Amino acid sequence: xxxxxxxxxxxxxxxxxxxxxxxxxxxxxxxxxxxxxxxxxxxxxxxxxxxxxxxxxxxxxxxxxxxxxxxxxxxxxxxxxxxxxxxxxxxxxxxxxxxxxxxxxxxxxxxxxxxxxxxxxxxxxxxxxxxxxxxxxxxxxxxxxxxxxxxxxxxxxxxxxxxxxxxxxxxxxxxxxxxxxxxxxxxxxxxxxxxxxxxxxxxxxxxxxxxxxxxxxxxxxxxxxxxxxxxxxxxxxxxxxxxxxxxxxxxxxxxxxxxxxxxxxxxxxxxxxxxxxxxxxxxxxxxxxxxxxxxxxxxxxxxxxxxxxxxxxxxxxxxxxxxxxxxxxxxxxxxxxxxxxxxxxxxxxxxxxxxxxxxxxxxxxxxxxxxxxxxxxxxxxxxxxxxxxxxxxxxxxxxxxxxxxxxxxxxxxxxxxxxxxxxxxxxxxxxxxxxxxxxxxxxxxxxxxxxxxxxxxxxxxxxxxxxxxxxxxxxxxxxxxxxxxxxxxxxxxxxxxxxxxx
Numbered sequence: 394x395x396x397x398x399x400x401x402x403x404x405x406x407x408x409x410x411x412x413x414x415x416x417x418x419x420x421x422x423x424x425x426x427x428x429x430x431x432x433x434x435x436x437x438x439x440x441x442x443x444x445x446x447x448x449x450x451x452x453x454x455x456x457x458x459x460x461x462x463x464x465x466x467x468x469x470x471x472x473x474x475x476x477x478x479x480x481x482x483x484x485x486x487x488x489x490x491x492x493x494x495x496x497x498x499x500x501x502x503x504x505x506x507x508x509x510x511x512x513x514x515x516x517x518x519x520x521x522x523x524x525x526x527x528x529x530x531x532x533x534x535x536x537x538x539x540x541x542x543x544x545x546x547x548x549x550x551x552x553x554x555x556x557x558x559x560x561x562x563x564x565x566x567x568x569x570x571x572x573x574x575x576x577x578x579x580x581x582x583x584x585x586x587x588x589x590x591x592x593x594x595x596x597x598x599x600x601x602x603x604x605x606x607x608x609x610x611x612x613x614x615x616x617x618x619x620x621x622x623x624x625x626x627x628x629x630x631x632x633x634x635x636x637x638x639x640x641x642x643x644x645x646x647x648x649x650x651x652x653x654x655x656x657x658x659x660x661x662x663x664x665x666x667x668x669x670x671x672x673x674x675x676x677x678x679x680x681x682x683x684x685x686x687x688x689x690x691x692x693x694x695x696x697x698x699x700x701x702x703x704x705x706x707x708x709x710x711x712x713x714x715x716x717x718x719x720x721x722x723x724x725x726x727x728x729x730x731x732x733x734x735x736x737x738x739x740x741x742x743x744x745x746x747x748x749x750x751x752x753x754x755x756x757x758x759x760x761x762x763x764x765x766x767x768x769x770x771x772x773x774x775x776x777x778x779x780x781x782x783x784x785x786x787x788x789x790x791x792x793x794x795x796x797x798x799x800x801x802x803x804x805x806x807x808x809x810x811x812x813x814x815x816x817x818x819x820x821x822x823x824x825x826x827x828x829x830x831x832x833x834x835x836x837x838x839x840x841x842x843x844x845x846x847x848x849x850x851x852x853x854x855x856x857x858x859x860x861x862x863x864x865x866x867x868x869x870x871x872x873x874x875x876x877x878x879x880x881x882x883x884x885x886x887x888x889x890x891x892x893x894x895x
Contacts, residue, residue: 671739
């Protein structure tokens with residue numbers, strides 16, 4: 394019995410030793426697992442610190458498209474990091490489970506901490522998914538806004554250039570001389586005005602793009618940058634320039650209308666002058682031809698010739714109001730700065746081929762010399778009394794084509810007939826060249842009747858007698874015993890008239 398009891402005691406002791414060893418190992422395992430749990434939990438909690446706040450942040454509301462895309466790349470990196478920490482969370486949960494199975498004395502604390510970690514992990518996963526969705530949604534919204542900004546810039550730039558060009562054209566100075574020219578400008582302006590409704594639609598469309606971008610931003614709480622990144626042309630600039638165009642259009646209308654009225658008035662003056670000149674010009678030419686014929690056909694005494702010329706004088710005096718009206722109309726034409734007139738070939742410019750002064754002067758000189766008892770002879774002419782009105786038609790007699798001018802040889806023959814020593818010798822050639830330099834200073838190769846008259850007048854000026862001058866003034870005065878300043882200015886060259894008046 395003693396042996397059996399001893400044996401049972403030894404077995405019991407051995408079993409107790411085994412239990413103690415097992416318990417010791419369990420406690421060591423529990424200490425190891427508890428420490429491992431605390432270590433991993435601390436590391437995880439340190440890693441998750443601030444992550445929840447960061448994931449809840451809505452910093453994308455003030456970010457640009459490039460910044461949101463950068464946030465997305467950063468978030469993708471965070472998702473990769475989060476996935477890498479999944480194993481640690483699972484390890485923490487497994488350790489807690491093992492501690493529970495080993496009847497760890499502080500299991501409630503371990504379980505609470507593990508539950509907190511798991512709950513936070515689930516929350517981080519949810520927040521991560523929500524943040525990705527928010528960033529992707531914001532990216533799409535900003536992409537839409539960016540496309541609208543780009544579309545705005547593409548349409549605003551040419552429209553802005555069009556408005557600047559339009560403002561420049563509307564303020565451009567113009568110079569026209571005919572009704573056709575001003576009508577062309579008015580037609581172009583009307584064409585421009587016809588494009589304004591379409592331009593206004595384009596302006597509204599451009600501004601609508603900007604409004605749509607702002608609407609999207611306001612709807613989703615996105616704060617847009619101050620300026621469009623693709624252009625400096627703001628809606629305010631577009632509206633300001635459009636208002637300026639709207640102001641300039643009626644001003645241009647008024648300026649063109651005023652110019653059209655002026656051109657209509659000028660055309661009326663042209664037609665008035667042209668109509669009168671076309672009546673007066675042929676009349677003067679006819680009278681000149683008649684006086685020229687008198688010099689050839691009239692015979693008899695000087696008194697008979699003068700009586701005949703007085704008949705022409707009376708006719709001319711009666712016609713003088715037409716000349717005065719023409720001069721008045723010419724004055725209006727000059728004041729209006731009208732330089733051409735397609736309604737008549739006659740002008741009032743001295744020296745012009747069809748100039749009315751050029752037609753009047755020989756007629757006036759012829760009438761002014763009718764009372765002369767005898768003219769002074771030109772140089773080289775020996776016969777006295779031959780330089781009189783009847784001999785002025787020498788010019789037309791030597792004009793072979795009757796075109797109103799003489800060639801050099803025709804003019805030389807005319808001078809020889811008047812007694813000038815311009816024969817074909819050294820002395821005669823020199824004298825002829827001197828005279829040609831006077832009557833044809835431009836070297837055109839032709840001598841006009843006006844140039845011939847001017848030359849002959851200068852040649853005889855120094856030999857005019859006092860009686861001839863008095864007779865000339867009597868002719869100008871008509872039946873009066875005086876002559877007015879206006880008549881002097883009308884009948885004499887400006888310099889001579891002012892000299893007499895002074």
